[in-house]
Amino acid sequence: MHGVLFQKPQHESKDKKLKVFNSGTVAMDVKLQRTVVFQGKGLKVIARIQNNSSRPIKLKYCLYRKHTFLATNKLKVITKDLLKEVGEPIPPSAKEKFTRVVPIPSDVEPSIENCSIIKVEYGLRVYLDVKFASDPEIKFPIVILPASWVPAASGFSRPPGASDRQHNTSGWRRGCQDFRCCRCGGERASSQPGTAEAVPGSI
Template identity: 65%
Template sequence: MSSTIKKVEITYNSINASNTFTNGDIVSGQVSVEAAKDCQISSFYIKFKGKADVFWTETYGQNTYSYHAKDKYFSVRQYFIRDPNSKDDQKSLIAHQSGETYSNVVPPGIHVYPFSFQLPLQNIPSTFKGADGKIVYLLEAVLSRSMKMDSKESTMINFVEKGDLNPVPGLMEPQHETMDKKMKLFTSGTVAMDVNLEKSGFFQGEGLKVKAFIKNDSSREIKPKYCIYRKHSFFARGRRRVHTKDLIKEVGRPIPPKASENVTQVIAIPQDVEPSILNCSIIKVEHRLRVSINIKDI
C-alpha cells in the first residue's frame, strides 16, 4: 500500500456456523479504506468471481512440458467510484442510502463501502484445492489513482454446492460387481464374490451399505476387505493427472474354507469428507469403493 492509502480491507458476513455459502446465497459485507491524507480516486470497485485453474509440469529426458487449463464460472463487479472514461460494460454504481453517489475525493480517516452479491443458482462446483488445481470463489477490491499503482485486496469464500443426487445420472441406481478368482501358490480352489450397492451417491454422515455373497471354495480362511478411497483427476491439453488416497479401511468377519455366506458391511462416511466434484470440465473429485479378499497366511 502507498503512504496515502494505508489499508484496503474486505470483510464479509458469515451466514452459518461453518462459514460456508451455497447456490443462491447472498454474500454481503464491506470494504474499508484507510487514508492518511486527502486523495483523489479514479476508480474503486469490488469484483466477485468463481473459477477453476489447473497447472502441472512433466519432464521427459531434458524437456519439461507445462499443462495449464482454466474454467470461468462468473465474474461481476460493483463500483463504488467509477472512472467516467471507463468503457466497462459491467458498470454497477453503488449509492449511499441517501441516494447520493460516493465522492472520488477521500479525506483522511477510515471509510466503509458496503457490498452485496448473490451466488448463481446454476450448477457450479464446490470450493476445492488439490495438488495440481483449485476451484476458488474470490472477492477482490481494486482502488485506482492517477499515476499510482493500484491498491488491491482479496479474500476467498468457501462455497459448497447444494447436495442433490438426482441430477447426476446413475447415482441413485443399484450397482453390481462380480469377481471370480482361482487361487495359486499354496492355496487351492477358487473364491467368488458378488457385491451389491443400493446406490452409488451418498451424503456426508450417511452409512454406505455393502452387501456381498462370498463363496470360498479355497483351502484357506478368507476375510473381505473394504476401502473407500479418494481420486483427484486434473485435465489440461488432452492430458490427465491423477492422485489417489485411501480414506477408510475396514475388514469384515472371516469366512472359513469351503463355505458360502451373505455378508453386509455398513461403512460410515465421515461428516468432514470433501464433496465429490463431477461438474467441472478440468477437475474431477471422486470417492470410490474397493472390495477385496484377504487370504489367511499359513
C-alpha cells in the same frame, strides 16, 4: 431423474481360481444399495462370499478418493484411501453373507465431475484377502453430495439460488459461497497427502 440416480443400485460378481500355495476357488457377489450418498451418511453393502479354497480368507472394504488436475499439457492424478475395514475370517469350504453400512465421513469434499480443470471422484473397493495370491477385487464408483442436499419425494432438494443448469446429475459444481469451485477445490485438494501420478498429454 435425480431420484432414479439416487436409488440406482450396483451389482458385480467375481471369482478366482487359486494355484501354487493355495488351491480351489473363491467367489464374491456384491451389491451396493445406491450410487449416490450424502456426507456423513452410510452406504449399505451386501456381499455373499463362497470360499472353496484350502485357506481362510477375509472380506475387506476401502473407500478411496481420486483427484484429477488438468493443466496445459499435463495431467496429475492423486489417489488416497479414506477408510478401510476388515471382516471376520471365512473358513475353507464355507459360504457367508455380510451386510455392512460403510460410513461416509462428514468432512469429505463433495464430488466434482463437470469442471474443466479438476475432478473429485470417489469409489468403494471391495476385495478378498487371499494368502499367496493376488486379491480379487470389485470397484464401485460412487457420488458424494453435500449434506445440505437432502432428498425430497421427487429427487434432491435444490439449494436456494441453484438453477436447473447448475443442478444436474453429471456434476455438482456450484459457486464458492456454498460449494467447491474449481480453484478452491484444487487448492484444498493439493494440500492433502496421497499418491501422485503425473501423466504427460494435452487436454
